Amino acid sequence: MTLPLTAIVNARLAGRPGLYRVAMADGRFTAIDAQAASQSAAADELDAGGNLLLPPFVEPHIHLDAALTAGEPRWNQSGTLFEGIECWGERKAMLSRDDVVSRAEQTLKLFAAHGIQYVRTHVDVTDPQLTALRAMVEVRERVREFVDLQIVAFPQEGILSFPGGKELMTEAVAIGADVIGGIPHFEFTRDYGVESVKWLMDLAERHDCLVDVHCDEIDDPQSRFLEVLAAEALSRDYGSRVTASHTCAMHSYEDAYCSRLFRLLGKSGLNFVALPTENLHLQGRFDGYPKRRGITRVPELLDAGLKVCFGQDSIRDPWYPMGNGNLLRTLDVGLHACHMLGMERIETALEIVTDNGAAALNLNSYGIAVGNPARCMVVNGATPYEVLLNQSPVLASIRDGRCLVQREAPVHEVAGWS
Numbered sequence: 001m002t003l004p005l006t007a008i009v010n011a012r013l014a015g016r017p018g019l020y021r022v023a024m025a026d027g028r029f030t031a032i033d034a035q036a037a038s039q040s041a042a043a044d045e046l047d048a049g050g051n052l053l054l055p056p057f058v059e060p061h062i063h064l065d066a067a068l069t070a071g072e073p074r075w076n077q078s079g080t081l082f083e084g085i086e087c088w089g090e091r092k093a094m095l096s097r098d099d100v101v102s103r104a105e106q107t108l109k110l111f112a113a114h115g116i117q118y119v120r121t122h123v124d125v126t127d128p129q130l131t132a133l134r135a136m137v138e139v140r141e142r143v144r145e146f147v148d149l150q151i152v153a154f155p156q157e158g159i160l161s162f163p164g165g166k167e168l169m170t171e172a173v174a175i176g177a178d179v180i181g182g183i184p185h186f187e188f189t190r191d192y193g194v195e196s197v198k199w200l201m202d203l204a205e206r207h208d209c210l211v212d213v214h215c216d217e218i219d220d221p222q223s224r225f226l227e228v229l230a231a232e233a234l235s236r237d238y239g240s241r242v243t244a245s246h247t248c249a250m251h252s253y254e255d256a257y258c259s260r261l262f263r264l265l266g267k268s269g270l271n272f273v274a275l276p277t278e279n280l281h282l283q284g285r286f287d288g289y290p291k292r293r294g295i296t297r298v299p300e301l302l303d304a305g306l307k308v309c310f311g312q313d314s315i316r317d318p319w320y321p322m323g324n325g326n327l328l329r330t331l332d333v334g335l336h337a338c339h340m341l342g343m344e345r346i347e348t349a350l351e352i353v354t355d356n357g358a359a360a361l362n363l364n365s366y367g368i369a370v371g372n373p374a375r376c377m378v379v380n381g382a383t384p385y386e387v388l389l390n391q392s393p394v395l396a397s398i399r400d401g402r403c404l405v406q407r408e409a410p411v412h413e414v415a416g417w418s
């Protein structure tokens with residue numbers, strides 16, 4: 001562990017002109033002062049070099065129990081969600097505590113190296129032994145110094161459609177899950193799907209838990225569980241604590257239906273997670289040409305005042321064979337796929353992988369402000385546009401005043417080419 005820093009100098013802050021000195025002590029931010037000019041950094045200070053200082057990246061949706069299992073015991077040949085669930089069902093039978101701990105920690109280390117300090121992982125609880133869930137509760141403690149980890153009790157094969165599904169969800173909460181999940185579009189019938197949403201909301205209320213539902217991860221425009229989740233959240237006044245992940249079917253809804261839906265969404269105040277790389281890969285698989293993108297209506301949701309964040313979903317698992325831990329890659333793909341490369345969108349794009357993720361995770365004390373834990377990162381660029389153009393790994397990641405990661409900006413030189 002490195003010695004504590006007393007300040008970061010020559011930092012740019014989002015939306016503010018000039019350079020700043022951000023002081024810290026005892027793991028918290030203590031002052032944020034505008035600098036008249038560039039300063040040299042003392043031995044216990046970090047020089048941000050005129051780059052942006054941001055709060056840490058937030059990964060709002062990953063399946064750590066399945067990470068790094070792509071191809072085991074077989075590859076997903078069709079590229080569908082459904083074959084992914086079948087392949088995972090075979091791999092799930094081979095899980096052990098050590099296997100889960102080792103792959104989850106390798107993946108979290110990769111995330112930490114990319115400036116991610118907050119992670120929400122879905123963990124499959126449709127396993128009578130709850131092997132992955134028990135292991136992940138251990139991982140949450142083991143990595144605490146580097147990453148805050150939230151665990152979702154995720155019923156991959158359904159709550160009503162899997163034998164003992166309700167009991168397993170309830171046991172997962174008793175063992176230590178923080179968040180209640182669901183998968184209504186995968187339940188056997190529409191009625192089961194609706195009942196599962198009501199049941200999981202009851203469970204969350206009973207245990208004072210957050211909610212994050214895999215909702216309508218399918219191209220079927222008849223998959224309308226989002227309206228059920230939003231209505232339940234609204235009637236219980238629970239919206240800011242509820243997240244709808246995926247909502248791919250919204251890509252395929254009629255505009256007339258969407259216009260009615262958005263009225264409810266606005267009232268409910270739900271949070272949204274879009275998974276651009278995974279949605280592009282898994283959706284549109286039953287289409288000829290043109291093929292749908294399957295990503296929810298991100299700009300429209302943002303314009304309606306709702307919080308939308310992006311997540312990676314998978315790192316090399318049965319659903320998606322790629323992934324490198326860098327949320328800037330996910331953001332880049334999402335901005336392209338959602339027609340969000342207008343300059344106004346670019347200027348606020350980094351909020352999608354920072355502040356909006358923090359809203360979905362219901363984080364307190366997140367952000368660069370006096371009194372908050374001194375958690376932040378230096379990214380490569382003076383503006384959001386430059387950061388997106390550079391696409392480089394973070395230059396530094398600071399947690400509670402200590403540097404977790406520090407690297408040089410990549411240089412682009414060709415020998416002999418002046």
Ligand SMILES: O=c1cc[nH]c(=O)[nH]1
Nearest residue numbers: 063214217278313319
């Ligand atoms: O995208 C994903 C990944 C894992 N499980 C799901 O249900 N969906």
